[in-house]
Amino acid sequence: MKFLQYAKQSGPGWVQAAVTLGGGSLVGALYLGVIGGYEFLWLQPLAMLCGIIMLSAISYVTLSNEERPFRLVQKKVSPALAWGWLIATVIADTVFCAAQFSLGSGALTGNLGVDINPYVITGSFFIICLSLLAISQKEGKASKIIDNVLKVLVAIIVLSFMGVVATLALKGAINWGHLFGGLIPDFSALFKPTDQINTAIQATGDQAEYWTNYVTGEQRSKIITAFGTAVGINMTFLLPYSLRKKGWGKEQRELSRFDLVFGLFIPFMLGASALVISSAASFHAKHADVISAEGKPLEGMEGIYYEVLDKRIASSDDTYADDVKEMKSLSKDIALWEKEGGPAEEILNAQAQLTLLSEAVATKRDEVPLQEKQLAAMLSNRKASNLAKSLEPFLGSSAQLIFGVGVLAMAISTMLVHMMMNGYAISEAFNKLGNAKVFMLGAAMPATAGLFSPILWDGPSKAAMQVPAAVIATTLLPIAYLAFLLLMNSKSALGEELPKKRGLINILMILSAGIASFASVWALSSKGTEGMIGIVALGVLALVGIFGFVKNNKVA
Numbered sequence: 001m002k003f004l005q006y007a008k009q010s011g012p013g014w015v016q017a018a019v020t021l022g023g024g025s026l027v028g029a030l031y032l033g034v035i036g037g038y039e040f041l042w043l044q045p046l047a048m049l050c051g052i053i054m055l056s057a058i059s060y061v062t063l064s065n066e067e068r069p070f071r072l073v074q075k076k077v078s079p080a081l082a083w084g085w086l087i088a089t090v091i092a093d094t095v096f097c098a099a100q101f102s103l104g105s106g107a108l109t110g111n112l113g114v115d116i117n118p119y120v121i122t123g124s125f126f127i128i129c130l131s132l133l134a135i136s137q138k139e140g141k142a143s144k145i146i147d148n149v150l151k152v153l154v155a156i157i158v159l160s161f162m163g164v165v166a167t168l169a170l171k172g173a174i175n176w177g178h179l180f181g182g183l184i185p186d187f188s189a190l191f192k193p194t195d196q197i198n199t200a201i202q203a204t205g206d207q208a209e210y211w212t213n214y215v216t217g218e219q220r221s222k223i224i225t226a227f228g229t230a231v232g233i234n235m236t237f238l239l240p241y242s243l244r245k246k247g248w249g250k251e252q253r254e255l256s257r258f259d260l261v262f263g264l265f266i267p268f269m270l271g272a273s274a275l276v277i278s279s280a281a282s283f284h285a286k287h288a289d290v291i292s293a294e295g296k297p298l299e300g301m302e303g304i305y306y307e308v309l310d311k312r313i314a315s316s317d318d319t320y321a322d323d324v325k326e327m328k329s330l331s332k333d334i335a336l337w338e339k340e341g342g343p344a345e346e347i348l349n350a351q352a353q354l355t356l357l358s359e360a361v362a363t364k365r366d367e368v369p370l371q372e373k374q375l376a377a378m379l380s381n382r383k384a385s386n387l388a389k390s391l392e393p394f395l396g397s398s399a400q401l402i403f404g405v406g407v408l409a410m411a412i413s414t415m416l417v418h419m420m421m422n423g424y425a426i427s428e429a430f431n432k433l434g435n436a437k438v439f440m441l442g443a444a445m446p447a448t449a450g451l452f453s454p455i456l457w458d459g460p461s462k463a464a465m466q467v468p469a470a471v472i473a474t475t476l477l478p479i480a481y482l483a484f485l486l487l488m489n490s491k492s493a494l495g496e497e498l499p500k501k502r503g504l505i506n507i508l509m510i511l512s513a514g515i516a517s518f519a520s521v522w523a524l525s526s527k528g529t530e531g532m533i534g535i536v537a538l539g540v541l542a543l544v545g546i547f548g549f550v551k552n553n554k555v556a
Helices: 002-009 012-020 023-036 043-063 069-076 079-111 118-136 140-170 176-181 187-191 195-202 205-228 233-245 250-283 302-314 320-340 344-367 370-378 384-390 398-429 436-451 459-487 491-497 503-524 528-552
Strands: none
Touching: 002 250, 012 043, 012 140, 012 233, 012 250, 012 398, 023 043, 023 079, 023 205, 023 250, 023 384, 023 398, 043 069, 043 205, 043 233, 043 250, 043 459, 043 503, 069 079, 069 233, 069 459, 069 491, 069 528, 079 118, 079 233, 079 384, 079 398, 079 436, 079 459, 079 528, 118 140, 118 398, 118 436, 140 250, 140 398, 187 205, 195 205, 195 370, 205 302, 205 370, 205 503, 233 398, 233 459, 250 384, 302 320, 302 344, 302 370, 320 344, 384 398, 398 436, 459 503, 459 528, 503 528
């Protein structure tokens, strides 16, 4: 059977699945379930479908041309876009690999109960992942080990989270009517709260307008986040090189399309959907896991709860936000002084000031009506550890184990592929593709960032790294799509392999690139000055790409 033959030969699609089923998809799916329930089950599969369309175009161009993709973009579109594509990939890999090390460490310590020095954990990840990649660079059967490891890890991710859904279903915790309704795209849902959340909003009386605006704003933000994590800029760079690594050519173009569907789309759809379903069943329009019946936050939930409630209070109290900020600053200063020693008089003054501020803030929080407290709790952004804990009534002591294994597999598979992508990017930058030493040097860059993730992926350092990396990656994704859209219409690039009837292909690619561009502009518009710079850069790079393409090609 052709299906079994193709399934046995598949590989690059599974590598893509390993990177997209990472921390970003986990967070995106959790947040979608919290704020949208089952209504946005269609969103991530649609995002991946757009990605599959563009990745199919990338694979077609790669397998129809002897020129390496980076060099092809450089010669036929624009050197600026080619280098921007490569640099954005390196930045995204290096920064976000640190997040995967942090995610894996959290799974071991938070879900699986491992209590050791964090650098022992990150050091183990560092050694294991680089060793696997080094083995993959050898010839023969050893080179296939990375494909098999990634297939196993992706299978563990999908089976772990599907197991959670199966258990919830057996316990009657899933509303099947709402679930099946959520599989049908409803774009009007972007602009309004779900029915259950809206009922809670109407119960807040005069504050209903504030909460409606808050929910729709948060909803759109989380939708864009979930959409953007389906296919990243570095995935577009990885695919051509993983295809070349397999030795595929023109004869494997059909196989490559099968591989993207079987190895990427199906695992992603099952894994991401399972997470949304689990989150929706556990958290949507529910508050008992965050606050007590009296409206007091439960232990460990204070941070995510007050993050929502404090914004509501600040909307009608001009001084409240400053009071909360000052209270947090004083708490940090006092804790530091008590640990390292400080002037006794200053400590006493700070403690007295903190007491007054804390009492004032607590009074204002207590004055908020219970209906608003419950709504704030419903909208609190739960984490993976919260989801695992909420499932204990259904899964018992196995909840932390099942979730921990799934999240750990997510982290390891994604950090492996981030390193792999960076190895290809650095090899291409130095024109040393196939040189194992250069590849491993490139792979070690994100691994080093991951090794020091206990410092780098925490507090101010995390924010300083995350914002510029996200802006660069978000800006360049539509540009990568544009580059391959142009190449799919280039006679000089594809020659006789140029698709003859490509009207439908162009429509699908333009639609996918347009959706990616909309998502990018929307995401960048919320990132302040850096985001505005990104939007301008997006337009400039698009013009540079089109101008370079027209100059270097005769459009067929």
